[in-house]
Amino acid sequence: MGKITLITGGSRSGKSTFAEKILENEDDVLYIATAVVTDSEMKKRIEKHKLRRNQKWETYEGFTKLDKAIEKSSSKYIMLECIGTMVTNIIFEKNYDFDNITSEDIEKLEEDIIKEVDNIISSIKDSDKHILIVTNEVGYSVVSEYKLSRVFVDILGRVNQFIARFSDEVYMVACGLPIKLK
Numbered sequence: 001m002g003k004i005t006l007i008t009g010g011s012r013s014g015k016s017t018f019a020e021k022i023l024e025n026e027d028d029v030l031y032i033a034t035a036v037v038t039d040s041e042m043k044k045r046i047e048k049h050k051l052r053r054n055q056k057w058e059t060y061e062g063f064t065k066l067d068k069a070i071e072k073s074s075s076k077y078i079m080l081e082c083i084g085t086m087v088t089n090i091i092f093e094k095n096y097d098f099d100n101i102t103s104e105d106i107e108k109l110e111e112d113i114i115k116e117v118d119n120i121i122s123s124i125k126d127s128d129k130h131i132l133i134v135t136n137e138v139g140y141s142v143v144s145e146y147k148l149s150r151v152f153v154d155i156l157g158r159v160n161q162f163i164a165r166f167s168d169e170v171y172m173v174a175c176g177l178p179i180k181l182k
Contacts, residue, residue, distance in 0.1 A: 001031075002126070002131065003130040003160070003169075004167040004168055005131070005168065006164055006167040006169070006170045007170075008131060008134075009131065009134070009171060010140065011136070013174055013176070014178075016082070017176070018171065019132045020052065020054075023054075025055040026054075029057040029079060030070070030073040030077070031053060031078075032059075032066055032079065032081065033046070034061075034063040034083075036063070043111060057079075058097070063090060066119075066120050067119035067123035070120065070123045070124065071118050071123050075124065076128070078124075078129055078130070079131075082121070082136065083133055083156070083159060087155060090109075094112075106151055107131070110154075110155045110158065117162060118162075119168050124170070135159075136156065137172065139153060145173070164182065
């Protein structure tokens with residue numbers, strides 16, 4: 001049975017660095033990168049991440065059907081970076097008018113995202129692989145005046161709870177320091 005480790009934290013908290021440190025002595029890693037280049041700043045962020053990680057790691061770039069990439073890979077370890085970015089990409093891929101989105105559309109969107117995540121969890125639990133899932137903790141700030149932001153925070157918060165429920169270990173990283181929650 002596979003193992004799931006969830007690592008959460010705020011922006012620039014050190015969560016990715018912590019996850020990479022756990023796997024630093026492993027060469028048998030599939031790194032799933034969910035980010036897409038949207039502008040020059042994002043391109044620089046992605047390049048920094050690429051240079052920082054072990055060059056022997058296999059990389060898969062994408063944000064949907066990640067269970068298929070996990071199942072195809074022979075790697076023992078997987079690092080999924082990051083659920084928050086995956087959720088963002090799926091939200092924007094759906095192309096809703098977020099000023100006028102209905103509660104039914106939001107529920108459908110969340111169901112689609114939870115299904116993607118559930119497929120990832122199932123693919124791990126049915127294997128002997130260990131996945132480290134990095135995500136953002138976005139529930140500590142003020143409630144946004146913008147509907148899109150509120151939809152994102154609500155969905156990601158529930159997705160994180162869903163993953164944590166099935167995780168063997170959960171860490172919160174703050175100021176570069178990991179705190180074990182589970």
